[in-house]
Amino acid sequence: MIEVKDLVFEYPGTRALNGVSFQIKPGNITALVGPNGAGKTTLLRCMAALEVPLSGEVRIDGENIHEYPRACHRKLGYLSDFFGLYDELTVRQCLLHAAASHGIQADEQLRVTEQAAARLGIVDRLGMQAGELSRGLRQRLAIAQAVVHEPQILMLDEPASGLDPEARHSLAELFLALRDQGMTLVVSSHILSELDEYSTDMLILREGRILSHDPIEPPAEATVRLRVSLTEPCRGLQALLSGLSGVSAVEGDERSVVLSFNGDAAARHHLLKSLLDQGLQVCAFAEQQRNMQSAYLESVHGQDSQEGVR
Amino acid sequence: MNINPEFRRNLWLELTPTRLVGMPMILGALLFLAYLLDNKQYGESVANTALILFGLLVFLWGTRLASEALISEIRDHTWDSQRMSVIGPWSMTWGKLLGSTIYPWYGAVLCLLVYFSSQPSLKLSLIETAVLLLGSGLLGQAIGLLSSLQAIRKNQRYGRFQTTVFLVLGAGCAVSVVSWPFAESTSIFWYGRYYPDNRFVLISLVLFLAWTIFGIYRLIRAELQLRSLPWAWGMFVFSLMIYSAGFYGENSWVTGLSAWPQRLLIAFLVALMLAYGTVICERKDPVTFQRLLQYLGRREWGRAMQIAPLWLSTLPFVLLSCAVLVIVALTSESVQQFAVPAMAMVLFLLRDFGLLLFLNLGRVPKRADMLTILFLVLLYGIIPTILTALDLSRLTELFWPIQGVPAYIVLPAALFQAVVILWLMTRRWRKTHQSY
Numbered sequence: 001m002i003e004v005k006d007l008v009f010e011y012p013g014t015r016a017l018n019g020v021s022f023q024i025k026p027g028n029i030t031a032l033v034g035p036n037g038a039g040k041t042t043l044l045r046c047m048a049a050l051e052v053p054l055s056g057e058v059r060i061d062g063e064n065i066h067e068y069p070r071a072c073h074r075k076l077g078y079l080s081d082f083f084g085l086y087d088e089l090t091v092r093q094c095l096l097h098a099a100a101s102h103g104i105q106a107d108e109q110l111r112v113t114e115q116a117a118a119r120l121g122i123v124d125r126l127g128m129q130a131g132e133l134s135r136g137l138r139q140r141l142a143i144a145q146a147v148v149h150e151p152q153i154l155m156l157d158e159p160a161s162g163l164d165p166e167a168r169h170s171l172a173e174l175f176l177a178l179r180d181q182g183m184t185l186v187v188s189s190h191i192l193s194e195l196d197e198y199s200t201d202m203l204i205l206r207e208g209r210i211l212s213h214d215p216i217e218p219p220a221e222a223t224v225r226l227r228v229s230l231t232e233p234c235r236g237l238q239a240l241l242s243g244l245s246g247v248s249a250v251e252g253d254e255r256s257v258v259l260s261f262n263g264d265a266a267a268r269h270h271l272l273k274s275l276l277d278q279g280l281q282v283c284a285f286a287e288q289q290r291n292m293q294s295a296y297l298e299s300v301h302g303q304d305s306q307e308g309v310r
Numbered sequence: 311m312n313i314n315p316e317f318r319r320n321l322w323l324e325l326t327p328t329r330l331v332g333m334p335m336i337l338g339a340l341l342f343l344a345y346l347l348d349n350k351q352y353g354e355s356v357a358n359t360a361l362i363l364f365g366l367l368v369f370l371w372g373t374r375l376a377s378e379a380l381i382s383e384i385r386d387h388t389w390d391s392q393r394m395s396v397i398g399p400w401s402m403t404w405g406k407l408l409g410s411t412i413y414p415w416y417g418a419v420l421c422l423l424v425y426f427s428s429q430p431s432l433k434l435s436l437i438e439t440a441v442l443l444l445g446s447g448l449l450g451q452a453i454g455l456l457s458s459l460q461a462i463r464k465n466q467r468y469g470r471f472q473t474t475v476f477l478v479l480g481a482g483c484a485v486s487v488v489s490w491p492f493a494e495s496t497s498i499f500w501y502g503r504y505y506p507d508n509r510f511v512l513i514s515l516v517l518f519l520a521w522t523i524f525g526i527y528r529l530i531r532a533e534l535q536l537r538s539l540p541w542a543w544g545m546f547v548f549s550l551m552i553y554s555a556g557f558y559g560e561n562s563w564v565t566g567l568s569a570w571p572q573r574l575l576i577a578f579l580v581a582l583m584l585a586y587g588t589v590i591c592e593r594k595d596p597v598t599f600q601r602l603l604q605y606l607g608r609r610e611w612g613r614a615m616q617i618a619p620l621w622l623s624t625l626p627f628v629l630l631s632c633a634v635l636v637i638v639a640l641t642s643e644s645v646q647q648f649a650v651p652a653m654a655m656v657l658f659l660l661r662d663f664g665l666l667l668f669l670n671l672g673r674v675p676k677r678a679d680m681l682t683i684l685f686l687v688l689l690y691g692i693i694p695t696i697l698t699a700l701d702l703s704r705l706t707e708l709f710w711p712i713q714g715v716p717a718y719i720v721l722p723a724a725l726f727q728a729v730v731i732l733w734l735m736t737r738r739w740r741k742t743h744q745s746y
Contacts, residue, residue, distance in 0.1 A: 012595045012675060013742070049535050050390055054601055069535040073394050084387030086319065093322050100315035101395035145391065 001026040001184050002047065002153065007056035009042050009208075016042040017053065018208040024186065024201070026152075029179050031199035031216075032188040039208040040188040041081060044157050047186070048078040060153065074103065077146035081157040081188075087131030091122060091141055094130050095148055102149035112148055120144040120174065136167035140174075147178065154178060155186045160194045172197035226268070228275070229256040229284035240278070244271065258288060315397055316405025324413040333417045337363060341424055357429035364421040365488075368447035369481045372414040377454035377476035379410035380462055399531040403523065406530075411451050418447065434508050442488060442508075445515045450484025452522040459529045464593045487515055501556040502569075514553075521546055537616045540623040547584055547627050551577035571635075571642045578631040578652060582659065585628050589621035589663055590679055594670040596742055621663070632656050647713055650720060654711035657724035662686060664731035671738045 002024040009017040016039045024030050032040050045051040047058050049069040058065045065072040086094055095113040104112055117123045120140040125133065130141060139159065147154060160168045175185055175198045189195055195202075204211040228241070233254035241250045241259055246267060249260040261271060272285050340363060341356055348355035383389040397405070408415070422443060426432075432439050457476045490511045497504040498511075528542055555577045559569025598617065605614035615623075632652050639649035665685055669678035694706035707715040708723040 010597045010600070012597060013673075048394060050393060052535065052601075054597060055604065066535065070396055073396055076394065078390070078394050080387065080390050082387045084383075084389075084391070086323070086386075086388060088323055089319070093319075097315055097319045097322075098391070098395075100312070100318065101392070101397050103396040106312045 001061065002186070003059040003062075004043075004047065005057050005059070007043070007046060007053050007058065009039075009046055009051065009053045016208050017046065020056070020205070020208070020210055022203060022210055022213045024184060026184050027179060027182065028200045029175060029185040029187065029198050030201040030203055031192075031195040032186055032203050032205060033190065033192060033195065034205035034211075036190060038205040040190075040205055041157055043205065044078070044155050044186065044188055045080075048076060048155055049073070050078075074149070075152045077149070077151035077154040079142050079146045079154075079156045079159060081161065083142040085130040085138060085141060085145075087129065089130055090126065091117065091128055091130060091133070092126040094141060095126075095144060098145035098148045104149055112150070116144040116148040119147065119177075121170075136163055139163060139167070139171070143174070147183075151183070153184045153186070155188075157188045158190075159187060160189065160191065168194050169197070223260055223262045224268075225258055225288040226261050226271075227256065227258050227284060227286050227288045228282060230254075231281040231283045234280055237280075244274065246271065256284075314401045314405045314409075315395075316392075316402055317409040320405065320409025320412055324409070325416070329413060330416070333413070334420060337417055337420055337424075352428050353430055354428075357425050360421040360425040360428065364418050364425065364443065364447075365485070367414040367418045367421065368411075368443075369450050369484050369488075370477070372411040372418070372447060373450045373454040373480040373484070374473065374477045375410045375414065376407060376451035377458045377473050377480065379406045379455055379458070381458055381473060384462060393534055399527050399534055399536065402530050402534070403527045407448075407452060407455055407523070407526065410455075415447075438508060438512060441512055442515065445512070445519055446484045446488040449487060449515060449519045449522060450480040452480075452519065452526060453483050454480030456522055456526050456529065459526060459533070460591055463529060463532065464591065487511060499557065499560040502559065517553075521549075537613075539612070539615050540618060540620065543620050543623050544627070547581060547624055550584065551580045551627065551631070554580045568642070571638050574631065574635050574638055575648050575652070578628070578635050581624060581627040581631050582655060585621055585624040585659060586662070588619070588624055589666060590683075592619045592621060594619070594667060594678075595675070596671055596739070599739070600743065628656060628659065650715065650717045651711040651713055653717075654715075654720045654724045657721065657728045658711055661724065661728040661731050664728060664735045668731060668735040668738055671735065671742050 004023070005021050007017050007020040008015070020039075020043060032043065034040055042051065046053050047065070049058075049065045049072060052066060060072045060075055063072055086097070089097065092113060095116055096109050099109040099112050099116075100106075114123065114126075117126055120143055122137060122140050122144060125137060125141075130138065133141060143156070143159070146156075160171055163171065172194070175187065179185060179198070179200075187195060187199070199216055201213065201215050203213040230237070234240070235254060237254050237257060238250045238252065241247050241257060246261050246263040247259050248262070251258050261268065263271070272282065275282050275285075341359055344356045344359035345352060380389065383392060392402070422440070426436065426439075434442065454476045457479055458473070461472060461476070490507060496507050498507050499505075500510065524542060525546070528538060531538055555573035558572045558576055598619065602614055602617055605611075605617070632655075635652050636649045662682070666679065666682040669675070669681050669685075672678060689709050694709050697703060697705045706712075707719050711720065711724070
């Protein structure tokens with residue numbers, strides 16, 4: 001669906017993207033994450049043919065977007081981080097304009113407008129001026145404009161910034177609904193908690209390079225992440241734990257560690273018991289959910305330690 | 311029916327019921343006042359008031375709105391969604407040009423109707439007057455939109471001051487065109503013949519209006535990421551060279567000398583001015599040059615021409631017209647004295663462009679163009695003046711491509727300066743390129 005190959009983009013004096021390559025399959029919701037200045041917005045803008053890269057290519061359904069921008073734009077919806085609306089137009093006019101701008105025939109425009117408004121839950125606001133809407137509703141209207149022509153791919157740059165928790169949650173539900181309707185989504189954000197609810201893949205970008213691009217898979221049922229904390233520091237804690245049956249990937253310090261443990265509830269009980277038997281003053285022993293935050297940090301730390309080894 | 315989406319959006323924004331009622335009420339009140347002040351006569355005074363109101367609406371307000379049409383889209387962050395739309399470049403051009411100014415035009419057409427019905431006698435025919443007024447208004451607005459579009463392509467941050475500059479540029483051009491046929495009638499000499507000035511101005515107006523609108527179309531194409539070869543710019547440069555050269559030679563039948571060598575000189579100067587104009591107006595970031603060099607390195611000539619800056623496309627016209635001028639100078643006495651200054655001008659142009667690029671490749675390229683202009687003022691103005699004041703006027707020949715300077719002084723001096731600056735520029739380019 002989306003194929004990015006050896007993409008290089010430079011601003012005067014800065015290389016923002018450095019040989020970025022990846023593929024996104026149809027029906028995925030890819031979270032594009034990375035620290036501020038990693039190149040997320042530049043990558044999205046190149047993918048939307050709003051910027052021309054120095055080299056490399058972006059293909060949408062096999063078509064090079066920089067060769068055929070207009071044809072590809074029919075398949076794309078894009079919402080930038082600083083999206084704008086025509087504040088003096090009504091919501092209906094905004095959507096009618098978006099529909100006409102995307103080549104929807106005149107006799108179809110009203111239907112697709114109402115459909116997009118219904119999809120985004122703003123049917124009751126069609127008569128209101130865009131400037132009168134709240135932040136969350138403006139966001140919805142902007143997304144409605146981006147999807148009014150039923151694009152195959154929707155790209156969103158920091159879509160949840162400035163939204164309250166309730167609005168963020170409904171945005172997550174909306175993205176899942178759009179995915180279920182066959183859309184492929186690429187969502188950029190540096191707030192990982194908001195991506196947790198809907199992302200199927202995570203693409204980590206750092207200093208203009210791809211750090212990792214993996215599906216977000218739930219861990220195998222028998223394997224859990226456990227956090228073990230002690231009241232007093234214990235020298236050689238990591239080595240001690242690594243030697244126990246079922247324990248792997250121990251990370252932390254002498255007082256608190258996170259480990260992977262393969263075993264059922266009874267095995268977990270035995271692990272705790274053996275720790276106590278060895279005289280460790282355990283004050284916390286709890287399962288830790290593996291979320292995007294931890295997956296991201298693992299990737300970043302893994303890369304850092306590799307660079308350290310080099 | 312599929313109406314131009316950009317035009318329809320502007321209609322929604324501009325032609326609200328309140329505004330539709332408000333415009334004729336205000337205009338009606340002002341024209342009625344003129345009628346009362348002229349002893350209740352529906353005549354010249356009302357016509358003049360209508361004409362002034364037309365000018366204010368079209369030349370000032372309309373040009374301002376056209377200049378702001380794109381700047382406001384960028385300021386309000388709506389331009390990206392326009393660029394992502396499938397609206398074609400022609401539709402976008404007309405939608406922006408006519409749509410953003412539709413409200414002043416609404417009032418202007420009312421004023422025009424009053425003008426035609428109240429003016430006792432028209433200097434030009436009705437159709438000529440209508441074409442002149444509507445065409446010059448459209449030209450001013452198109453120049454405002456074109457200059458703002460070019461400025462946006464150079465730098466996306468523009469404020470009130472820049473909009474005012476575009477307004478003055480557009481309105482200035484429009485008023486200068488429209489005022490000509492209203493002044494005392496003369497005839498215009500062009501390529502050996504005299505033409506009635508009103509006809510000549512009208513044809514020129516239509517010609518330049520077409521070029522300006524085509525220029526907007528080409529820039530919008532570029533904004534929409536559509537690639538184009540620079541043939542249109544080449545044709546514009548060539549047509550302007552031909553057009554401008556035609557005004558020379560009114561006295562040639564008296565002197566008995568051919569006007570063609572001087573016409574060639576004018577054409578060369580036009581190309582030179584366009585080269586300087588474009589190099590200042592265009593963006594000069596190293597990334598564009600890097601991309602250009604990549605294409606040239608891969609021998610993708612078409613691609614290279616598509617992204618080549620316009621000043622680079624203008625240089626062949628400068629060099630070619632200079633070469634022809636030098637060849638003609640060898641055979642014609644009338645332009646012999648211009649051959650050396652013309653060659654010096656080309657070398658000084660290379661020096662100036664080198665300086666401009668050298669500064670643009672620096673750490674703070676933001677003010678490079680302004681700094682270059684200051685350097686050029688220094689090189690062409692202040693230093694020669696100081697040298698003259700110090701009774702060293704011979705030395706000014708090192709900085710000026712003036713007539714009568716011996717070739718063995720000015721050409722090596724200009725060449726030396728050009729080579730040094732171009733060497734410095736190349737050095738900085740390599741350094742910048744290596745640092746990425």
